[in-house]
Amino acid sequence: MKFTVIYNNETFNKESDNDLTIKDVLDEMNLSSQTIIAKKNGEVAIEETSVEDGDEIQFVQIIFGG
Secondary structure (H helix, E strand, O other): OEEEEEEOOEEEEEEOOOOEEHHHHHHHOOOOOOOEEEEEOOEEEOOOOEEOOOOEEEEEEOOOOO
């Protein structure tokens, strides 16, 4: 399967022969789900969401502090 990941205004074209979830892609990119919101094809997605051929996955960094 082929899919696209967008993070920090960069686009990454990815390929995998395995079934993946959003969590798998986060782990592969060394990103924490505690500081990232994931969107799949423009809709907010949870970690367990499956990634499918042709999907566009966008990771948005959450800004927080005090």
